[in-house]
């Protein structure tokens with residue numbers, strides 16, 4: 646793809662586990678899913694499976710011994726932050742956690758670029774979550790060490806989309822040929838912005854179900870069409886649920902609304918509950934990047950189709966794979 650190598654510094658080398666693999670990940674910034682093609686996803690999935698099996702067998706191993714990861718979070722996080730921390734520690738490395746930026750020099754007015762220059766002088770890679778769309782690209786433009794975008798405002802959340810794709814593949818055994826329905830806040834939800842772009846690499850039928858004011862951004866819909874997709878937009882989940890193989894539920898992103906009354910007007914627009922799921926296939930999955938607020942009833946949690954906690958666990962294996970590939974030692 647056009648920008649396949651845009652964020653890559655090419656260093657040819659052998660990757661772990663004694664097997665020669667695609668070496669293009671070494672030193673790469675991970676800013677947008679648009680950097681990846683299907684072959685890259687196959688590589689990431691294969692390494693993630695090896696990571697899962699290693700964690701099950703031995704818990705941790707010293708692949709990244711001596712490496713230090715910076716976790717730089719300007720917005721709240723539970724899963725992304727802790728799964729990256731667990732990932733690097735299970736690989737024998739360590740983590741420098743900065744998640745309360747009010748106690749850092751950010752509160753003195755330091756610009757992102759200077760904070761990045763500082764953190765990269767102490768560490769080997771930086772995981773960055775920031776409220777501004779485009780912040781990860783700005784960070785990557787000054788950084789000499791890899792920047793991993795952990796969410797740039799309403800922009801993208803590429804590592805989430807990779808773990809979403811891995812979950813779909815592991816749960817349903819394939820990606821091509823599936824019908825995927827994205828539900829909820831498609832305007833501000835960065836996870837669906839990344840996931841829709843990755844799904845465009847596959848033969849997928851895509852439905853968007855959202856309240857009127859939370860549609861998928863028009864520019865992204867246009868782009869998906871140019872890539873040969875024909876996403877259908879709906880307001881009513883019942884229109885598409887019976888044919889859905891993957892129901893991707895999202896939280897209405899309260900923190901992105903300027904006007905709280907607009908949030909109040911749309912929160913709770915959709916609630917997936919056992920009654921809703923009566924119309925769904927028996928073999929399908931419900932996934933959600935989490936945290937959920939009220940868009941999936943807790944009564945759904947024991948339904949075998951509810952894959953969101955398995956998805957969350959997959960996050961650590963996929964992030965171990967990404968760190969191994971980006972920082973990998975021969």
Ligand code: ASP
Nearest residue numbers: 796802836896934935936
């Ligand atoms: N945790 C995801 C994100 O940071 C989804 C969400 O917060 O609703 O984008």
Ligand code: CP
Nearest residue numbers: 722723724725934935
């Ligand atoms: N899915 C996700 O990004 O979760 P956190 O916001 O808890 O990191």
